[in-house]
Amino acid sequence: MSDDAEQLRADARENRNRILEVAREAFTRRPEASLNSIAKAAGVGAGTLYRHFPSREALLAGVYRKEIEELAALAPALVLQHPPMKALGLWFERFTEASGIKHGVGETLHAAVSEQDMRDTFGILKEAVGRLLFACEQAGKIGPGIPPEDVLVLLSSVLRIAPTAEGRQQARRIQDLIVRGITAGEATVQR
Amino acid sequence: MSDDAEQLRADARENRNRILEVAREAFTRRPEASLNSIAKAAGVGAGTLYRHFPSREALLAGVYRKEIEELAALAPALVLQHPPMKALGLWFERFTEASGIKHGVGETLHAAVSEQDMRDTFGILKEAVGRLLFACEQAGKIGPGIPPEDVLVLLSSVLRIAPTAEGRQQARRIQDLIVRGITAGEATVQR
DNA sequence: ACCTGAACACCGTTCAAGT
DNA sequence: ACCTGAACACCGTTCAAGT
Numbered sequence: 001m002s003d004d005a006e007q008l009r010a011d012a013r014e015n016r017n018r019i020l021e022v023a024r025e026a027f028t029r030r031p032e033a034s035l036n037s038i039a040k041a042a043g044v045g046a047g048t049l050y051r052h053f054p055s056r057e058a059l060l061a062g063v064y065r066k067e068i069e070e071l072a073a074l075a076p077a078l079v080l081q082h083p084p085m086k087a088l089g090l091w092f093e094r095f096t097e098a099s100g101i102k103h104g105v106g107e108t109l110h111a112a113v114s115e116q117d118m119r120d121t122f123g124i125l126k127e128a129v130g131r132l133l134f135a136c137e138q139a140g141k142i143g144p145g146i147p148p149e150d151v152l153v154l155l156s157s158v159l160r161i162a163p164t165a166e167g168r169q170q171a172r173r174i175q176d177l178i179v180r181g182i183t184a185g186e187a188t189v190q191r
Numbered sequence: 192m193s194d195d196a197e198q199l200r201a202d203a204r205e206n207r208n209r210i211l212e213v214a215r216e217a218f219t220r221r222p223e224a225s226l227n228s229i230a231k232a233a234g235v236g237a238g239t240l241y242r243h244f245p246s247r248e249a250l251l252a253g254v255y256r257k258e259i260e261e262l263a264a265l266a267p268a269l270v271l272q273h274p275p276m277k278a279l280g281l282w283f284e285r286f287t288e289a290s291g292i293k294h295g296v297g298e299t300l301h302a303a304v305s306e307q308d309m310r311d312t313f314g315i316l317k318e319a320v321g322r323l324l325f326a327c328e329q330a331g332k333i334g335p336g337i338p339p340e341d342v343l344v345l346l347s348s349v350l351r352i353a354p355t356a357e358g359r360q361q362a363r364r365i366q367d368l369i370v371r372g373i374t375a376g377e378a379t380v381q382r
Numbered sequence: 383a384c385c386t387g388a389a390c391a392c393c394g395t396t397c398a399a400g401t
Numbered sequence: 402a403c404c405t406g407a408a409c410a411c412c413g414t415t416c417a418a419g420t
Contacts, residue, residue, distance in 0.1 A: 008384095009383065009384065011383095011384070011385085012383080012384060012385090015384090015385080034411075034412060034413080035412085035413065035414090036411085036412070036413075036414095037411095037412095044385075044386080045385060045386040045387055046386085046387070046413085046414075046415090047384095047385070047386065047387075047414085047415075047416075048384080048385055048386075050413085050414065050415080051384075051385085056413090146368075147361075147364065149361070150361060150364050150365050150368060151368075153348050153349070153351065153352065153361070153365060154345060154348050154365055154368060154369075156348055156351070157344050157345050157347055157348035158344070160344065160347070161344065170338075170340070170341060170344070173338065173341050174341050174344060174345055177337075177341060177342075177345060177369070177372040177373065178345070178368070178372060179372075180371070180372040180373075180375035181368040181369060181370075181371040181372030181373075181375065182368065182371075182372075183375060184371035184372070184374060184375040199403095200402065200403065202402095202403070202404085203402080203403060203404090206403090206404080225392075225393060225394080226393085226394065226395090227392085227393070227394075227395095228392095228393095235404075235405080236404060236405040236406055237394085237395075237396090237405085237406070238395085238396075238397075238403095238404070238405065238406075239403080239404055239405075241394085241395065241396080242403075242404085247394090383420100384419105384420085385418105385419080385420080386416105386417105386418085386419075386420100387416100387417105387418100387419105388415105388416095388417095388418105389414105389415085389416090389417105390413105390414085390415080390416105391412100391413095391414095392411100392412075392413085392414105393410100393411075393412060393413090394409105394410095394411085394412090395408105395409085395410095395411105396407105396408085396409080397405105397406100397407095397408090397409105398405105398406105398407095398408105399404105399405085399406100399407105400403105400404080400405075400406105401402100401403085401404080401405100
């Protein structure tokens with residue numbers, strides 16, 4: 001929602017956007033692309049890139065922020081259009097499919113503890129999942145008090161899976177397992 | 192089980208072991224420790240390290256192999272000593288606790304598709320989980336045909352969690368969610 | 383205010399030369 | 402048969418000098 005590029009001088013904002021464009025491309029091609037190479041491709045000095053994005057993670061967050069915000073915004077929309085459990089399932093699928101999310105969320109989750117930028121982005125996703133879970137809860141489909149962040153951590157495991165045909169099947173199976181876990185409520189967990 | 196250092200000349204085997212020792216220490220302190228610094232600390236040339244471990248991942252696998260093998264060996268032992276579901280729960284806890292596993296398995300899972308070393312190590316863990324699941328299945332506690340690799344991928348998500356007190360609680364909750372997902376058998380997954 | 387790009391210390395990796 | 406360590410190309414990051 002917030003633009004993050006509001007009070008910038010015209011040339012600075014242009015640079016910022018160009019960096020984000022180039023970075024998105026570069027990361028899609030090769031997730032380990034160097035920041036120097038991105039700066040060069042964007043036609044800016046290395047220092048400029050570092051001024052806008054002080055760390056690799058900050059750049060990642062910048063690149064995928066829009067995508068993540070869209071994904072989050074989808075949650076309430078799905079809740080309106082579908083029965084709660086169906087909405088949850090559909091959102092899970094979207095989460096897995098969103099290609100950019102792969103890198104973006106992975107890093108976000110990983111760094112959510114330390115980096116501030118990340119906490120924000122993570123918070124957006126957490127809220128989205130919370131909304132979905134709440135709807136399911138209201139409908140009596142799941143037990144109360146399942147922390148959205150737990151679901152998100154669990155869901156993040158599918159991001160590691162390679163995007164082969166086989167991998168996609170596995171991702172689907174894993175999504176189902178998560179849904180079942182949520183659905184089961186108080187089950188026979190033994191210690 | 193296999194030693195991996197069988198047919199080596201005496202000095203080579205010594206070097207190999209020293210590298211593994213130093214690397215374990217270094218990775219524990221700082222997961223991104225450079226390979227050059229490890230070589231130096233181990234008192235060997237960089238080339239020697241690369242001869243033994245051609246990639247960072249190979250070194251990680253070497254470092255954590257023993258630990259992973261022990262964890263895997265624990266599975267059948269637990270099955271003999273406890274009811275199946277309890278054995279599963281205990282093994283999950285051990286998996287989460289094993290500190291070295293954190294780095295080792297994370298990388299292993301990530302690279303399991305490409306690297307051969309990794310496939311082997313991953314296979315060992317997969318077999319262990321398979322054993323646990325089979326016991327639960329035999330006891331009629333879970334549905335049949337849950338792929339061990341799915342459980343492992345899911346379980347790997349807890350490895351990202353920071354080892355704070357709060358984090359440990361979350362890890363525990365997530366383990367429970369996984370167990371519930373497995374237990375639920377065919378549930379109300381909607382599409 | 384913002385940008386450039388040379389400079390620094392360090393990285394992974396290779397390979398000729400040694401034993 | 403194995404090891405050393407200098408060398409290479411590249412990395413992230415900083416910062417004086419420019420506009």
